[in-house]
Amino acid sequence: MPRDELDVMSEIKRNYILQKIKKDGIRADGRKLDEMRKVVIQTNFIPRASGSAVVTLGRTKVVCGIKIEAGEPFPDTPNQGVLTTNVELLPMAFPTFEAGPPSEDSIEIARVVDRGIRESKMIDLQKLVVEPAKQVWIVFIDIDVIDYDGNLIDACTIAAVSALATAVVPASTIGQKDFPLPITCRPASVTMVKIENIVVVDPDLEEEQIASARLTVTMAEDGHLKAMQKGEPGFFTLEEIQKAIKTSSDVGSQIRNNYPK
Amino acid sequence: MPRDELDVMSEIKRNYILQKIKKDGIRADGRKLDEMRKVVIQTNFIPRASGSAVVTLGRTKVVCGIKIEAGEPFPDTPNQGVLTTNVELLPMAFPTFEAGPPSEDSIEIARVVDRGIRESKMIDLQKLVVEPAKQVWIVFIDIDVIDYDGNLIDACTIAAVSALATAVVPASTIGQKDFPLPITCRPASVTMVKIENIVVVDPDLEEEQIASARLTVTMAEDGHLKAMQKGEPGFFTLEEIQKAIKTSSDVGSQIRNNYPK
Amino acid sequence: MPRDELDVMSEIKRNYILQKIKKDGIRADGRKLDEMRKVVIQTNFIPRASGSAVVTLGRTKVVCGIKIEAGEPFPDTPNQGVLTTNVELLPMAFPTFEAGPPSEDSIEIARVVDRGIRESKMIDLQKLVVEPAKQVWIVFIDIDVIDYDGNLIDACTIAAVSALATAVVPASTIGQKDFPLPITCRPASVTMVKIENIVVVDPDLEEEQIASARLTVTMAEDGHLKAMQKGEPGFFTLEEIQKAIKTSSDVGSQIRNNYPK
């Protein structure tokens, strides 16, 4: 993830954040270590899309639009719809984000979001077949990041799940009846970073900048792990990971309460 | 459009051009304000193409080749042929032109040329259908800019219209009889630039370099507007635009006289 | 081909190589002027591929894998299989090789290797037709260069010919019986460079760096020329070329003795 604009955060600020976490167990913005920032979800923001959501997570803001179109299945999965996820780190979101082909960062985010949705089997892809091997529904998840203040993986997962949960398959375009996208569960990803030896949930940008390592844990209602991703060039101990899984289970339930019904 | 090579034109030259226009109403090369440079059109230069033209406009030189090939129509226009226009600003044409994907400049030129031809309905696309929704004629207009001395939009329009006017649809390739490309009119674009508060027609490179704004007006024989494009970071008043439209109508007729019958 | 890393080879080394060749007719590594380095060929290194070979030529090392897949023929050759050759100059092979689209060098190598195989008609493409104009076998020759110490053209030709000679067409994937790739001959390319006015066979990297010109001659068992390529910005006299052809015929026979039966 990007360093701050001048590629240095003032030593003073860095120390302030650090000391507050270490001494008081409280973060610079007053949050507890395992506390998410405020989540606001607005669905159906893009009525022309098959589903959509604008999500703000603190000062991070992303827009997700779902397009569902008829097309060909993959040859090795003739009896399944197709799911594809793309994240655009728009240059409007941060001074150093650049236009152009997806960066490593945007690819990692998209793939972690995709894995959470795919592996939890949130979308019942078997119900998205029009004619086996010939025509299925292709679900395009596209996410525009328009304001960046940390923790894009969770913001994007929330936006994608919310948009999918309210999406409609436009079957009328092929002479059938529109129907809600078949949904089986609502995965929630919880991302934590490690600052010195303390793990905090839902880092903002300044916390990301001083963190050594990142861990994302995605679970569904069944309390099972669906996807994990460790990132950044630091490490976790196995105990830290086990504790993070526990935290993720709790925080994930809170996130799930915010999802549109 | 490119500045001169060193990105500065000598102050003296700049003033000379300016003063001559302002005081004498005459341009550096002796032309009147609304006078085109000499146009020379040579058609059938590329016999292997379906149509072709080499055009010199003063010292600007472009080569247009038309290829007409059988192919699929666009899904939303099953009863029409397809038209596509591409302009290559070849590095041989100017010291700072670079090889590679089309620049903003080359895309703008191609799109303005395309709009003049498309919106005037010069080509009767309805007559280019072999089998509706299955097979139509695709008209590729490709223009190589090989020598650049200003006003590429008009040079390219003249080349494209001339090449199209002499083009033949190679229907024998699909077992039918070749026939002339069906043409309904001959659009002419007229490009003007504003130097201080004076508008001149058909700028050469030096005039482009000191101009603040550019306006292209494309009309056909019916005296109607078919396409317009304002360019460069200056402005026109509405009165200037209205006068430019009048000029364009007159100069366009002269251009039309040069077109191959 | 790349200069040495600092783009300068020490004057002393350069002179040493030169003097040894000129005075003693012996090369820095003790070889005679027309002597190849040691060739080691290991086939079936990649059992998952249709054919494969690892080749070391002195300290140059390349890996060739053949993939044979059913696909469509080219429209103008409906009764032939398809052959395609690609060479990757992997960044692991040399400090200045870069990841990315193929460089001019890698394209030249691939095309010279391809021409030797194609023009000698080593593969009987007519026997690779499943259904004329519909389905044929496509032979992909992919070569990874993993260690670079000169003369990639010959190392790649040896690897490609060896891999092809042991390749099997996986016809069982379309319900037929697998069969050995039909082979008619075994072309050998011999590459020589000119150092001052002396021509040496199979240059190593240091010799390439001081050579002025390069010549590759590819022949098959019939003693006919199948492909030639002069490279680098020096020249050969016609007499030098004629002599090089003779050398190539002799050295090519030795290479052919190394090929897998």
Added chain:
Amino acid sequence: MGTASDKKLFDENGLRLDGRSPGDLRPIRIETDVLNRADGSAFIEWGGNKIQVAVYGPREAYPRHMQDINQAFVRARYNMAAFSVDERKRPGPDRRSMEISKVISEALQAAVMVELFPRAQIDVFIEVLQADAGTRIAGLTASAVALAAAGVPMRDLVVGCTAGKVDGKVVLDLSKEEDNFGQADLPVAVMPKSGKVVLMQMDGDLSIDEFNEATSMIFKATERINQIQRDALKKNYASTAQDWGE
């Protein structure tokens, strides 16, 4: 312009499919400072268009060889979200968006006091989240507001509007259907104080009389739209003042 069609675009009362008279605008709403990271931002809803704009700069132009020692340059980047149009759009610039980026850049360059910032660039990012005809004009109108909200000194705002021809009649502010089936489209942008035209494109078929009618409609409309721009900026300043007062 549009595809030939039998589609009727006016009802028996001479009203358009969405109930507007020929000279009516669609509803327009502009909000400023909706993003935290950018130096300035604006969000515009114009009919069904939803467009987010962000401004960064003036900042040092990069790469270096792009720097102009006499002035800043404005680099607008118009982009359509993959989900903004009926059929999913593959991400990345296409020829249309590159042309639009160019004409918007040039229009803004005319209005910004670029001479104050030698060697600098001012980035204007325009993201079309939902497209509904007239996106370039709506994006440009919002860009001017975002620049002002970013505190970039300007000679004047820039405000745009389109007119077009539908069933042979000149109308203001084409809807998506009118754009698809109409006979002409004329997007224009002006600096409202002086009436100077900084963007003009046209395609289709217009007689000179029709052109004059269309531009006259547009000029009138730009006054109304400019008022919306100024109100949006005022609301922002107001709320900023309020924040400070707390």
Added chain:
Amino acid sequence: MGTASDKKLFDENGLRLDGRSPGDLRPIRIETDVLNRADGSAFIEWGGNKIQVAVYGPREAYPRHMQDINQAFVRARYNMAAFSVDERKRPGPDRRSMEISKVISEALQAAVMVELFPRAQIDVFIEVLQADAGTRIAGLTASAVALAAAGVPMRDLVVGCTAGKVDGKVVLDLSKEEDNFGQADLPVAVMPKSGKVVLMQMDGDLSIDEFNEATSMIFKATERINQIQRDALKKNYASTAQDWGE
């Protein structure tokens, strides 16, 4: 994770299709210094995986603006040869290989003493010649050996292994078929001396108990694999010594 299927992945004795018990590794063989040009290299065979790794550096980071004045950065590039998989792969990076390159780079960055080489980069090129499930972990394991063989100072080696779930049972080191038809995949890499986890990814479905069982299997296996790494490096040093003795 995998495609649903009726495929049985255990035999009546509870053994896997290739005869392994749930906790067994596939055969692993590592060889060092197999390339001449690179500063260090390693070749690994792990089951059917054949992966060549080469290290260049530390060398001055390029382009300049990538230089970090405090430390070197490790840039791994994971690439699959066109012939490495069943269907020919078009050359060049795809999204999967870009993600793998990123997580491997980060894992190695944790182990290398990057603070010793400000402004430098260390390139690790990983070429998968034949792929057979678990390539990222095999490539990373070989990369650590190649770095050591290149003389790059490291806090510790890095050693990886995967576990997964097959027919509802947790097993070590998934084979290709188990990967295709299994229910979970958990690649992990650690610094073996400290047990610090430097790479972890997971997809599929694992209960927390299953996760704990899987990580415990992996931790045990990494000890064995680390021994193979160290033997390979010793053999290299031995033979180097021998060469010198001659």
Added chain:
Amino acid sequence: MGTASDKKLFDENGLRLDGRSPGDLRPIRIETDVLNRADGSAFIEWGGNKIQVAVYGPREAYPRHMQDINQAFVRARYNMAAFSVDERKRPGPDRRSMEISKVISEALQAAVMVELFPRAQIDVFIEVLQADAGTRIAGLTASAVALAAAGVPMRDLVVGCTAGKVDGKVVLDLSKEEDNFGQADLPVAVMPKSGKVVLMQMDGDLSIDEFNEATSMIFKATERINQIQRDALKKNYASTAQDWGE
């Protein structure tokens, strides 16, 4: 080389389809200084080939790291216009044109006195407007003229010609049909004063005797073509002189 076919490529008198004897060239015409902007230019018609060449330089090499402190480098770019071949060609370089650019660059590098211009590059742009077999040789022949017209100091011109094998017979200067259905193609370029070979490529099937016959034909032909080059340059100088006299 070509596709197998029953097509007869000689008539009963042993003449080729276009009436030429085996050793005949197609008509060649070269004109210089046909462009205003370039430092030098030449246009060549060779049979149905129509090729425009322009030269820029010597000028400072860019990007910097390409500069050679000892000499200039010649960078030829061979490009085919979209309309130059039977089926419309998508713009931009392909593998064939990249290889041709490389061998032409190397051939010209041999002839230009590059040692006079350290750190410089000399650009040679070759645009094939209509292709009719032998474009690389025709483009190279015209490039040498354009370089001379640009005043670039050269050891000698470069002149090229091809020979090939058709129906088992060696012939000079293959036509398009002979190229498509022939058995060998041998493009060669020499510096005519010394006979030094600066470009040679070959594909197909040639016995050594056939190769010798082919090169002997080519060497004879290059003398004639070189005369056309020199006449073109003289005409240019002549007409320049005339212009000055007016």
